[in-house]
Amino acid sequence: MSKIIPLAERSAAAVWHPCTQMSQLERSPVRAIRSAQGSWLHDEDGRRYLDAISSWWVNLFGHCHPAIVAALKAQLDQLDHVMLAGFTHEPVVQLSERLSVRTGGALGHCFYGSDGASATEMALKMSAHYWRNRGQLQKNTFVSLAQGYHGETLGALGVTDIPLFRTAYASLIRGSTVIPSPDSRTPDSEAISLQALEHHLEAHHRTVAAVILEPLVQAAAGMVFHSPEYLRAVAGACQRFDVHLICDEIAVGFGRTGSFFAYQQADITPDFLCLSKGITGGFLPLSAVLTRDQIYQEFYGEGVDRAFLHSHSYTGNALACRAALAVQDLFDQSDILAWNRARHVDLMRISQPLFEHPRVRQGRVRGMIWAFDVEFTLPDFPRRFHEAALAAELLLRPIGNTVYFMPPLNVSEDEFSFLVAGTLTVLEALGI
Numbered sequence: 001m002s003k004i005i006p007l008a009e010r011s012a013a014a015v016w017h018p019c020t021q022m023s024q025l026e027r028s029p030v031r032a033i034r035s036a037q038g039s040w041l042h043d044e045d046g047r048r049y050l051d052a053i054s055s056w057w058v059n060l061f062g063h064c065h066p067a068i069v070a071a072l073k074a075q076l077d078q079l080d081h082v083m084l085a086g087f088t089h090e091p092v093v094q095l096s097e098r099l100s101v102r103t104g105g106a107l108g109h110c111f112y113g114s115d116g117a118s119a120t121e122m123a124l125k126m127s128a129h130y131w132r133n134r135g136q137l138q139k140n141t142f143v144s145l146a147q148g149y150h151g152e153t154l155g156a157l158g159v160t161d162i163p164l165f166r167t168a169y170a171s172l173i174r175g176s177t178v179i180p181s182p183d184s185r186t187p188d189s190e191a192i193s194l195q196a197l198e199h200h201l202e203a204h205h206r207t208v209a210a211v212i213l214e215p216l217v218q219a220a221a222g223m224v225f226h227s228p229e230y231l232r233a234v235a236g237a238c239q240r241f242d243v244h245l246i247c248d249e250i251a252v253g254f255g256r257t258g259s260f261f262a263y264q265q266a267d268i269t270p271d272f273l274c275l276s277k278g279i280t281g282g283f284l285p286l287s288a289v290l291t292r293d294q295i296y297q298e299f300y301g302e303g304v305d306r307a308f309l310h311s312h313s314y315t316g317n318a319l320a321c322r323a324a325l326a327v328q329d330l331f332d333q334s335d336i337l338a339w340n341r342a343r344h345v346d347l348m349r350i351s352q353p354l355f356e357h358p359r360v361r362q363g364r365v366r367g368m369i370w371a372f373d374v375e376f377t378l379p380d381f382p383r384r385f386h387e388a389a390l391a392a393e394l395l396l397r398p399i400g401n402t403v404y405f406m407p408p409l410n411v412s413e414d415e416f417s418f419l420v421a422g423t424l425t426v427l428e429a430l431g432i
């Protein structure tokens with residue numbers, strides 16, 4: 001009889017896992033997930049985990065939400081996929097129209113890709129190509145924020161400032177000008193950042209195509225917050241110096257920060273808006289870049305060299321767009337953002353014991369993103385915390401010493417209480 005090899009073992013042998021030193025799987029095997037429902041993942045061994053980070057921030061309304069499942073099943077019977085060059089279909093048209101409405105009609109042209117990094121690439125290329133089409137060929141550099149994260153393809157790494165992901169490939173990357181991060185934990189950091197931006201743009205605006213940032217929350221930096229006022233000041237500087245503003249809402253879009261798009265809290269409109277992750281509710285890969293008509297018109301005309309020729313095979317995939325439409329329906333049917341605002345006081349009360357823990361610093365909340373820093377030296381903290389959290393039925397992945405929650409928007413109060421209590425147990429288990 002042949003021996004049954006556990007799925008985790010087969011995975012370690014055959015699957016090259018992302019963001020992983022594969023040798024560590026000998027000590028900490030991957031968990032094989034058999035099914036998921038709502039906020040919960042269920043593994044092959046009958047254990048469950050509360051997905052408190054929405055599986056890398058993609059899951060918006062819980063796993064296997066019946067409305068999205070039904071929409072996908074219906075779409076499967078009709079149209080799987082058709083290339084978007086020379087063809088179109090109802091889901092991609094409707095999604096583009098509805099996303100435009102979400103921007104108040106300001107960003108009415110929607111270009112599709114497959115993942116977040118490709119959206120970053122598309123926005124950077126569109127910005128530089130726009131200036132080229134206007135005869136300003138020298139406007140082709142970018143400004144980004146310290147600790148910013150925009151994906152890991154080579155172009156996206158050029159505006160990403162996280163050494164862990166970047167260092168090994170530094171020789172392959174065309175960098176950007178990095179200005180200091182606005183970090184709510186450090187007084188004056190917003191003013192310092194703005195001053196650096198103003199100085200750079202004053203001297204170099206003729207060669208700068210765009211500023212790219214993650215509005216309100218630099219997520220991969222460790223949930224680093226800045227204010228809407230800072231964002232508004234950046235937008236103002238971009239306008240004064242005739243430089244594009246790219247808002248990367250791949251992580252923070254679709255209600256995560258309390259408004260539908262984060263930039264809306266600053267009462268601005270970016271030139272480019274990058275979306276992915278929550279766009280399909282965490283079901284299928286899809287990304288999009290939205291832009292305004294004046295930019296679109298610079299590409300419109302005779303000659304293919306003026307056109308934005310960028311393409312991906314799965315651009316505007318019908319199934320992914322159908323899932324995204326089901327997500328839009330869910331936002332329309334229940335005002336989940338208002339519901340979360342209404343229960344904010346309750347959620348804050350539930351998280352209070354955690355924020356009052358003697359080793360917890362800088363407890364911070366924006367919309368449905370919770371974060372705090374653990375003041376304790378423990379070698380290999382993120383991995384050990386992650387392991388201890390799994391033992392407490394929680395999926396958590398700290399970034400450095402920052403622990404954060406980014407659960408589905410419809411996480412229940414009972415689940416949130418379970419999450420807070422479990423996190424306190426994890427701190428205790430680690431001797432913190």
Ligand SMILES: Cc1ncc(COP(=O)(O)O)c(C=O)c1O
Nearest residue numbers: 115116117149150151214250251
């Ligand atoms: C702000 C931001 N931009 C871009 C990306 C890259 O997205 P993807 O991993 O889908 O390439 C991420 C991923 O975490 C992100 O948080």
